[in-house]
Amino acid sequence: MSLSAIILVVVVLGVTGWFIGVSRSKSLVAGNVSQLHSRPTYYGSYIFVWAVLPAALVAAIWSIASPIYIDNQVRGHLPAEVMAQGQTQQNLSMNIVQSIARGLNTLSSENRPADDVTIEDLKPILAEQGVAIAGSGETYMIASARQVNSMTRSSETMRAVVAIGLSLIGFVLAYMQITAKMRARNKVEGVVTGALIVASSIAILTTVGIVFSMLSETTRFFSSVPMADFFFGVVWDPRFANASDPNAAGQFGLIPLLAGTLYIAFVAMLVAVPVGLFSAIYMAEYAGPKLRSVAKPLLEVLAGIPTIVYGFFALVTVGPFLRDLSAQISGIVSDGGSSFIQAQSVLTAGFVMGIMLIPFVSSLSDDIITQVPGSMRDGSLGLGATRSETVRKVILPAALPGVVGALLLTASRAIGETMIVVLAAGVAARLTINPFEPMTTVTVKIVSQLTGDLEFNSPQTLVAFALGLTLFFITLALNVYALYIVRKYREQYE
Known part of the structure; x- marks a missing residue:
């Protein structure tokens, strides 16, 4: 199940919980809303928050972490000769594997056989996607691409089960906690306050991340070039190093x-x-x-x-x-x-x-x-x-x-x-x-x-x-x- 479908199901559960929470709060006091601690909408919002927020957070984190995990697992099964090469060549091989995996998915969506497919068979499909593969590729790439697709399908299924399950659990637990004296307004406003704090912290965390990312690379630069030469130099000529000319570093x-x-x-x-x-x-x-x-x-x-x-x-x-x-x-x-x-x-x-x-x-x-x-x-x-x-x-x-x-x-x-x-x-x-x-x-x-x-x-x-x-x-x-x-x-x- 895709992420958008999961979000749609979770939101539908949340909206349903909102109406049920409002109806539940009114029925507890036989329609006399003045006996409730909070307005009925807060009780509905309480169920909505518990049905949507945990499931949405888990689905979002899963969507970010799953591709990284799959990439590391597939990378670990690459042939020894590929692993012995530099990081750049490994990244290039994984990019090709990801492209082949998308090509195999295209064949499956068109109900075309993909069991004995070769890279030559996939080249026209990949060309339509703007991906060009030189030569005939490597035989291991097809197997790695199949592994990517298999792990991706399993991850998407587990993500859907966990997210929707969390939504149902939150729905039921929130419904069971509703009473006439429950401080629903305080709890809902606490969640809103937390969301506002997170939103306001994004700018600060982004600034801190930018500074630290630049600072780490700047430190590497100053390990090669003296700070005095950079801040007080009057010549800008960043030539690339040449073994025959020691001054070619610029x-x-x-x-x-x-x-x-x-x-x-x-x-x-x-x-x-x-x-x-x-x-x-x-x-x-x-x-x-x-x-x-x-x-x-x-x-x-x-x-x-x-x-x-x-x-x-x-x-x-x-x-x-x-x-x-x-x-x-x-x-x-x-x-x-x-x-x-x-x-x-x-x-x-x-x-x-x-x-x-x-x-x-x-x-x-x-x-x-x-x-x-x-x-x-x-x-x-x-x-x-x-x-x-x-x-x-x-x-x-x-x-x-x-x-x-x-x-x-x-x-x-x-x-x-x-x-x-x-x-x-x-x-x-x-x-x-x-x-x-x-x-x-x-x-x-x-x-x-x-x-x-x-x-x-x-x-x-x-x-x-x-x-x-x-x-x-x-x-x-x-x-x-x-x-x-x-x-x-x-x-x-x-």
């Missing part, structure tokens, strides 16, 4: 990547902050309700455009426009002058990224400005200040901590951008102060170092984790500082 200087990241983010903020902040001030203090209801959604549409679209816009439109414009200016200044702005440059990437960040600055700043108490506006206007003076000397100083926090959050968003930089600023790791030349960022190099079928066993690939951990702490520091400022603002003006 150089992993972070400074050019970090400089490019901060430089492009700075240019983007120069574009986004004035436009976004002025837009927020206008919509919060000057625009009428009708204009605001139209302008604000239109401005926030920019936030929904995919970053790859911004990258194409920079590559096809903005970059060539700036290049041609600089060529015309250079031609006016000196006849036959060449373009001094390259199509791929810090200016191009920063300008387009700034356009992308405008709605972030505008929306966050608008929310903060509108939260300033109206009494401060009224008091300023009552003393004879103009609308402009009120905005400059009352509203903005009051909203400044929150606006600064919003700008820091926007800056962390700019630091983590990748696609715009790839298309608009290039991939060259250079250290320059000229905004008209190309540079690259940390995120771009993380992608480039992890592109391709590479194993995490060399500094050239492990450096991506060191870059990721560095970027993580930079954005974390910005976010923590922004939250500190926002909380300080709220404590002062709420």
Whole structure:
């Protein structure tokens, strides 16, 4: 039985238990609901929780653990010559076995004989699934694939029996516990509270898992490359090692990547902050309700455009426009002058990224400005200040901590951008102060170092984790500082 069918059966049992629990609670007091400790719906919910929750958890855990167990069991029965090979070859063999197992299932679903099937017979089926097997394969793969299918069927049957059995047991036990004085509401709300705690813990556990996964690989990287060479190096040239050249391991200087990241983010903020902040001030203090209801959604549409679209816009439109414009200016200044702005440059990437960040600055700043108490506006206007003076000397100083926090959050968003930089600023790791030349960022190099079928066993690939951990702490520091400022603002003006 499939997982979806199991869940459907368990939910049907739970819903049935809900109606029975409500009916049972009412019958215990002969319809006088005031004699119950809790409302009848809580008694029904109590049965629903016990009929659904344990069975669903067991089915989910079983679905995760079963493929791992089956893979380990089948892997242990592979021929000795395969086991003697490296982990990569073993994984490749198991992938082929899994593909053959799916092909055998396809034959069974079509009522076609699969007893004496060969890999050659399965190739057309596997080709339809996008799987190509070179050569004739190995004879053991058919047997291993049959073992996979057999163990999978047995596991699915046991999963269905255990899950539905647990659901029935929970149903019966919960039904037997229902009495008029049972604290059903407290128990149900305790389950809901536990679910909320688990949900809120997922983000924390995910962050901890990300940090530890990057930290372990970063430690391996620093065992090969000194930390000083990474954090203070000014050359980025991660060549792969060569036995004939001891210096071919390359150089992993972070400074050019970090400089490019901060430089492009700075240019983007120069574009986004004035436009976004002025837009927020206008919509919060000057625009009428009708204009605001139209302008604000239109401005926030920019936030929904995919970053790859911004990258194409920079590559096809903005970059060539700036290049041609600089060529015309250079031609006016000196006849036959060449373009001094390259199509791929810090200016191009920063300008387009700034356009992308405008709605972030505008929306966050608008929310903060509108939260300033109206009494401060009224008091300023009552003393004879103009609308402009009120905005400059009352509203903005009051909203400044929150606006600064919003700008820091926007800056962390700019630091983590990748696609715009790839298309608009290039991939060259250079250290320059000229905004008209190309540079690259940390995120771009993380992608480039992890592109391709590479194993995490060399500094050239492990450096991506060191870059990721560095970027993580930079954005974390910005976010923590922004939250500190926002909380300080709220404590002062709420």
